[in-house]
Amino acid sequence: MKKNTHLFMALAVVLIMPLLMHSGSLASEVLIFGLAAMGCNLLLGFTGLLSFGQGIFFGLGSYTLALTLTRWPLPMPLALALAVVMGALGAVIVGWVAIRQKGTYFVMLTLAFAQMFYFIAYTATGLTGGDNGLLDIPRPSITAFGQTLWPLTSPWQFYGFVATIFMAAFWLLLRVSRSTFGRTLLAVRDNEVRAGAIGYNLKLLKLQAFVISGAVTGLAGALHAMMIGIAPLANADYQTSEMILVMTVIGGTGNLFASVLGSAFYLLLADWLSALWPRWLLLLGLVLMAVSLWIQRGLWGLGQTIGARILGKRGQAIVAATVPGREGEQA
Amino acid sequence: MNTPILLEAIGIKKYYGKFAALGGVDLTVRANTVHSVIGPNGAGKTTLFHMLTGTTPVSAGQIMFDGHDVTHEPDYRRVQRGIARSFQVTSLFLSLSVRENLRLAAQGIAPTKAMNCWHEPEGPRSCAETVASVLTKLGLESFATVPAGNLSHGQQRRLEVGMALAARPKAIFLDEPTSGMGIDDLDDMKSFIKSLRDEHTVVLIEHNMSIVMDISDIVTVMQQGRVLAEGLPHEIRGDDRVRAAYLGNMITGGKA
Numbered sequence: 005m006k007k008n009t010h011l012f013m014a015l016a017v018v019l020i021m022p023l024l025m026h027s028g029s030l031a032s033e034v035l036i037f038g039l040a041a042m043g044c045n046l047l048l049g050f051t052g053l054l055s056f057g058q059g060i061f062f063g064l065g066s067y068t069l070a071l072t073l074t075r076w077p078l079p080m081p082l083a084l085a086l087a088v089v090m091g092a093l094g095a096v097i098v099g100w101v102a103i104r105q106k107g108t109y110f111v112m113l114t115l116a117f118a119q120m121f122y123f124i125a126y127t128a129t130g131l132t133g134g135d136n137g138l139l140d141i142p143r144p145s146i147t148a149f150g151q152t153l154w155p156l157t158s159p160w161q162f163y164g165f166v167a168t169i170f171m172a173a174f175w176l177l178l179r180v181s182r183s184t185f186g187r188t189l190l191a192v193r194d195n196e197v198r199a200g201a202i203g204y205n206l207k208l209l210k211l212q213a214f215v216i217s218g219a220v221t222g223l224a225g226a227l228h229a230m231m232i233g234i235a236p237l238a239n240a241d242y243q244t245s246e247m248i249l250v251m252t253v254i255g256g257t258g259n260l261f262a263s264v265l266g267s268a269f270y271l272l273l274a275d276w277l278s279a280l281w282p283r284w285l286l287l288l289g290l291v292l293m294a295v296s297l298w299i300q301r302g303l304w305g306l307g308q309t310i311g312a313r314i315l316g317k318r319g320q321a322i323v324a325a326t327v328p329g330r331e332g333e334q335a
Numbered sequence: 336m337n338t339p340i341l342l343e344a345i346g347i348k349k350y351y352g353k354f355a356a357l358g359g360v361d362l363t364v365r366a367n368t369v370h371s372v373i374g375p376n377g378a379g380k381t382t383l384f385h386m387l388t389g390t391t392p393v394s395a396g397q398i399m400f401d402g403h404d405v406t407h408e409p410d411y412r413r414v415q416r417g418i419a420r421s422f423q424v425t426s427l428f429l430s431l432s433v434r435e436n437l438r439l440a441a442q443g444i445a446p447t448k449a450m451n452c453w454h455e456p457e458g459p460r461s462c463a464e465t466v467a468s469v470l471t472k473l474g475l476e477s478f479a480t481v482p483a484g485n486l487s488h489g490q491q492r493r494l495e496v497g498m499a500l501a502a503r504p505k506a507i508f509l510d511e512p513t514s515g516m517g518i519d520d521l522d523d524m525k526s527f528i529k530s531l532r533d534e535h536t537v538v539l540i541e542h543n544m545s546i547v548m549d550i551s552d553i554v555t556v557m558q559q560g561r562v563l564a565e566g567l568p569h570e571i572r573g574d575d576r577v578r579a580a581y582l583g584n585m586i587t588g589g590k591a
Binding site for chain 1 (some may be wrong): 347388390412414415419420421422427428429430432435439440442443445446448450451452453454455456462498501502524564
């Protein structure tokens, strides 16, 4: 597969959505949760860590941006940067504790953190607004020297802003996933014992993966708060963690672009089903069952299989799928 | 055989609860030798290996390697001291290519490079020379791009040893490298291990007595968590205690 194929595919999604979709907010949401799912994928698909703590970093990003823009007169780009830093810091704490255990106990530790964070956010009403969340987050235009360069008032204007950040983050994450670090993560995912035995400090590698994951998830949380104008308690909820995980698994693990597919599929399906039936989450459960039972490599793997059938080049596709990343298999 | 001492373990003990898997083992390994550790199942050979390579911590005792006290260093730190190991049960990165397996193993002696989030492991970062030389030694050149999981059992066993070799260690610990191997592959493995002595020190756990007796410079026999006897291969072959420990004539040529 050519080096920039995935980058072009991401760009294609970014450019096609405005042509096909009516709602700029829904399109923005696809990219925002695409970012969060990519952060989750870095842990699940590349490192083999099933984290239920992603909602913490998402919530931290939302609250940080909301607090910065409503209480302190800081410029908006700085508020976004601060949200990234807070997401990363949250990940340092969660990661530092959780990576002391493996398997079930690792998952339990991330779950414990998610529950604690939710109740802290619920209780600390002075900071988070508790049940009401933080309201009236402004969406300032991008200005330089007093000139408005890019107003963010309409949904599609905001989409352009999100899309730019999304493409930059996608490129960065792609670079990370192909770096020496990313390739070493694959070794940790495949066989932790051997990775330790050949000289790698597993805790350090996992912690760095957590930090990057937390940073990008914090960014997603901040953009989400900007989009809806509030930082709701729901963004810090355990269900946000679950949603991000489900998107990642549906899209397919071990491939960053697959996470964008997962996010798009989840949100578009939710948008369509929720209009038809208020209990639409039930149907989503069926989709998740189908993925778990039959298409474990996710939508991306399904696409690869179908593409290969059509082209009649099964063998080539399988080789492409196995090197360098094993797409599909989950922790 | 009077090469300098590379590894010295003194009074190594390991308890699992009240059970003493190792009850105070002393072991001295000299540089550029093949030092075999044999003994019946449950004698504590693999446990001793775990202690020496740092896979699991000791309960008591001291391990000196190459002039350093490595007793409390974890396994990944000991790799940088020049200790590398293979596993009794094949332990590879199954979804990654043979070349990538070896590259990761070669990179492991400078693990801070693995934290590089920006550059791909290409060019000077690819450890290409080491990987190529190990591939040749293993005879796996034509399988370089094949995922390790698709290799035959014999090839996987060879790659298992190659993973240790790629770290260019001073001492290489091989835990039953021939386990599950077919007759055809045994001779290859035997001469391969023997050839390692020129550049490395080999510590070997092996059940196949013909291999042990042919290639070892010194043999340590373990029983029930202790050293029963130590000596040159022919001395061990004639030792009555060893014969008794093995409950029969396995030592004289049979295969475990």
